[in-house]
Amino acid sequence: MSLITEPNFHEPGKRYFRDFSPGDDFYQLLIDTHRDLSESQSAMLNAKLILILANHVGDISVLREAMQIARQSTDAH
Amino acid sequence: MHQAYRYQSFPFVAPPELSSGEVAHHPLIVIGCGPAGLAAAIDARQHGIPVLLLDDDDTVSVGSRGLCYAKRTLEILDRLGCGDSVVAKGVGWDVGRTFFREEEVFNFNLRPQTGSKRPGMVNLQQYYLEEYMVKRALDVGVQIRWKHEVTAVSPHDDHVALTVSTPEGSYQIKADWLIVADGARSPVRAMLGLDVEGKVFMDRFLIADVIMKADFPAERWFWFDPPFHPNQSVLLHREADDVYRIDFQLGWDANPEEEKKPERVIPRIKAMLGDEREFSLEWVSVYTFQCRRMRDFRHGRCLFAGDAAHQVSPFGARGANSGIQDADNLIWKLKLVMDGRAPLRLLDSYTDERGFGADENILNSTRSTDFITPKGPVSQTFRNAVLALSRSLPFARKLVNSGRLSVPSFLTDSVLNTPDSEPFTGDMVPGAPMDDAPLLKDGQLVWLIDQMIGQFQLLYFCEDASAVSVGMQRQLLGLHETSIPITTLVIAQRGSTPGLNVLLDHEGLAFSRYDATDGTCYVIRPDQHVAARWRETEVSRIVAAVARATANFVEE
Numbered sequence: 001m002s003l004i005t006e007p008n009f010h011e012p013g014k015r016y017f018r019d020f021s022p023g024d025d026f027y028q029l030l031i032d033t034h035r036d037l038s039e040s041q042s043a044m045l046n047a048k049l050i051l052i053l054a055n056h057v058g059d060i061s062v063l064r065e066a067m068q069i070a071r072q073s074t075d076a077h
Numbered sequence: 078m079h080q081a082y083r084y085q086s087f088p089f090v091a092p093p094e095l096s097s098g099e100v101a102h103h104p105l106i107v108i109g110c111g112p113a114g115l116a117a118a119i120d121a122r123q124h125g126i127p128v129l130l131l132d133d134d135d136t137v138s139v140g141s142r143g144l145c146y147a148k149r150t151l152e153i154l155d156r157l158g159c160g161d162s163v164v165a166k167g168v169g170w171d172v173g174r175t176f177f178r179e180e181e182v183f184n185f186n187l188r189p190q191t192g193s194k195r196p197g198m199v200n201l202q203q204y205y206l207e208e209y210m211v212k213r214a215l216d217v218g219v220q221i222r223w224k225h226e227v228t229a230v231s232p233h234d235d236h237v238a239l240t241v242s243t244p245e246g247s248y249q250i251k252a253d254w255l256i257v258a259d260g261a262r263s264p265v266r267a268m269l270g271l272d273v274e275g276k277v278f279m280d281r282f283l284i285a286d287v288i289m290k291a292d293f294p295a296e297r298w299f300w301f302d303p304p305f306h307p308n309q310s311v312l313l314h315r316e317a318d319d320v321y322r323i324d325f326q327l328g329w330d331a332n333p334e335e336e337k338k339p340e341r342v343i344p345r346i347k348a349m350l351g352d353e354r355e356f357s358l359e360w361v362s363v364y365t366f367q368c369r370r371m372r373d374f375r376h377g378r379c380l381f382a383g384d385a386a387h388q389v390s391p392f393g394a395r396g397a398n399s400g401i402q403d404a405d406n407l408i409w410k411l412k413l414v415m416d417g418r419a420p421l422r423l424l425d426s427y428t429d430e431r432g433f434g435a436d437e438n439i440l441n442s443t444r445s446t447d448f449i450t451p452k453g454p455v456s457q458t459f460r461n462a463v464l465a466l467s468r469s470l471p472f473a474r475k476l477v478n479s480g481r482l483s484v485p486s487f488l489t490d491s492v493l494n495t496p497d498s499e500p501f502t503g504d505m506v507p508g509a510p511m512d513d514a515p516l517l518k519d520g521q522l523v524w525l526i527d528q529m530i531g532q533f534q535l536l537y538f539c540e541d542a543s544a545v546s547v548g549m550q551r552q553l554l555g556l557h558e559t560s561i562p563i564t565t566l567v568i569a570q571r572g573s574t575p576g577l578n579v580l581l582d583h584e585g586l587a588f589s590r591y592d593a594t595d596g597t598c599y600v601i602r603p604d605q606h607v608a609a610r611w612r613e614t615e616v617s618r619i620v621a622a623v624a625r626a627t628a629n630f631v632e633e
Contacts, residue, residue, distance in 0.1 A: 017504060017509075023472070024478065027444070027459075034455045039455065042454075073466065073468075
């Protein structure tokens with residue numbers, strides 16, 4: 001399996017009539033999860049989230065690809 | 078200022094009540110001559126209801142204000158008889174460009190679905206929309222009274238009494254029904270002591286209508302954190318008559334009075350245009366906004382519509398668009414109730430369905446607002462990361478939210494729907510706003526949406542119209558004779574049937590969009606939403622579905 005970069009958000013049992021809705025559902029959830037946290041708490045939450053999701057993905061070749069993309073586009077600035 | 082558009086002043090005419098002192102009684106009074114009130118008034122007239130429309134002002138909207146009109150709104154305006162003027166004067170666009178700091182990160186093409194009469198979006202200043210709607214309202218016999226301000230409202234079980242103040246004195250008047258469309262600050266809502274719930278966003282925006290000769294294409298340009306306006310967002314839209322609309326995010330601490338001064342506005346625009354281009358200011362305003370709604374849009378015989386009932390942030394063009402959809406949802410129901418052909422509870426579905434629409438609009442515009450103006454450092458970091466990734470990764474582009482443009486609601490949870498009993502694919506589920514399709518009628522190209530006549534209709538799909546049995550023909554024609562008439566449109570791949578209205582699906586788009594097979598039928602509501610559908614056409618089920626869609630039948 002290789003890294004998915006096409007829109008891929010969805011929720012079982014939920015029907016979407018607009019293509020932006022699943023992504024917007026995710027983004028709101030993400031921002032809401034950080035609500036009322038301090039900056040250092042948010043940084044800690046993000047780190048935990050990455051670890052949990054990385055374990056869920058599992059495939060290290062996929063994670064390596066994701067890390068490379070994130071790093072390259074950050075180096076550029 | 079005000080060079081692009083000459084504001085007509087509508088004359089005040091002293092009403093007969095001022096001299097006679099009589100208290101006239103009207104079936105329907107509409108308060109507010111904005112898009113929602115005008116749409117309600119025109120629709121009611123088209124249903125044969127006499128309408129008195131009161132407005133406290135004497136002209137159309139000052140400044141561009143409502144700007145983008147969506148496909149669904151254009152379809153409703155077509156039904157109301159003003160779609161062509163709006164589309165002819167408006168500026169169609171489908172490309173949107175998104176910039177982050179110095180560069181364009183991506184662009185999108187709305188690519189209006191081919192095989193529909195109307196495009197995805199048309200830009201037009203609100204004053205033109207209102208001008209065309211006022212003209213249409215007068216043509217269909219709406220009685221408009223300008224400079225008539227409602228100063229007191231007294232609701233009763235069987236009528237509503239109003240006190241109206243005019244430049245020549247005040248008078249009393251009564252109505253069976255009152256539609257309140259007097260805007261976001263709704264004086265009538267305040268007089269009735271009704272609440273509107275929600276939140277105010279701590280941000281301010283400067284809007285400028287600028288006249289210039291420019292060769293910018295008709296596109297929507299949105300900047301996040303541009304060099305000419307750091308840490309804020311800017312939106313550029315093309316309007317009719319060489320007018321451009323520019324929205325600058327200012328932040329909560331901005332002083333509205335200072336920011337409106339030309340000496341403040343002009344340098345901002347110059348920095349943005351980046352050259353010595355000639356332009357002049359047409360209109361400038363500073364706004365803040367709220368997302369809130371009334372819990373119930375009906376209070377006895379008072380029905381609230383448009384901004385009076387619900388408000389959203391301007392991102393996504395969901396203000397005037399939703400006000401017009403309110404009228405579209407309300408008037409056919411009100412007509413049936415006024416005629417005694419449907420019970421009062423049909424009007425409760427107006428709150429349910431348009432309240433759902435309002436919630437959806439508030440959700441989408443709140444999400445856009447949270448993306449455009451992140452509330453803290455972590456939100457800002459995520460926002461900027463999405464924008465940075467959007468250059469190369471398709472999933473990130475989908476997350477960029479500079480406004481989710483107005484689209485109609487799928488009323489899938491409405492009690493007026495008859496649930497599916499057979500499998501169908503595609504989006505035309507009960508509650509869906511119906512899809513358009515090109516068809517042939519007597520060899521001429523027509524649009525399905527233009528065949529809808531503001532009443533219940535049955536779409537009867539068949540392969541060969543010549544093969545429709547005499548028994549079926551009689552049954553379909555019989556549907557027109559029921560207490561709530563149902564008119565049949567036959568959509569066929571070939572053939573004809575004398576006595577029935579047959580449309581040929583020459584491109585096959587109607588069959589595919591409705592996932593139709595030979596014998597499939599759809600019940601369509603007067604507001605063009607799907608009420609029910611089956612693979613086989615049976616009169617008793619159709620009559621029951623219309624009874625349900627008019628609240629005449631409630632399951633035990």
